[in-house]
Amino acid sequence: PMGLMTSLPISKRVESLIDESVTTCQGFDGELDVGVLGIQTLRIGNKDELVTVIDEATFNCSAGASIFCGSGGCAVHFLSDQSTLTMHLQGWEKKLSGIRLGLHGAACGQVGSVPCYKELTLLEGSFYVE
DSSP states (O other): OOOHHTTTHHHHHHHHHHHHHHHHHHHHTOOOOOOOSEEEEEEEETTTEEEEEEEEEEEEEBBBBTEEEEEEEEEEEEEEEEEEEEEEEEEEEEEESSEEEHHHHHHGSOOOSSSSEEEEEETTHHHHHH
16 A cells, blocks of 8 residues: 555655566566656755655666557656655656656546646655645
C-alpha cells in the first residue's frame, strides 16, 4: 500500500518501484533497462527541497515497447521525504519554482491531442498540482 511505502526512506521507495517494474517486464519474458535519466534528484521550490523523479518513459523492456507507456503518457513518480506522487504524463520539465507537467488533454477537460500543462510544487514535503 502506498501509505506504508511513503513511510519508507526515499532509497527504499526507489528500490521498490524499480523492483516492481523489473517484475512487470519479466512477466512478459523481458529484461528491463532503466535509461540514464530514469532516476533523477532535483532541487525545487523556495527552500530548495529535494525531489527524486523516476520517469518510466526512460524504461525499456526487451519484451515490448508499450509496456510502461500508453496514449495517456508514462508513469512518473515524484518522491520527497514525506510523500510519493505518481502521475501519467506526456512529459515534464524542471522549472525554477517547480515542475511543469505535460498531461493528456482530458486532465484539462479537452480531447487528448490538446496540450494540457499543470505545475507541480513542493511545500514542506507535500506535493501540490495546480
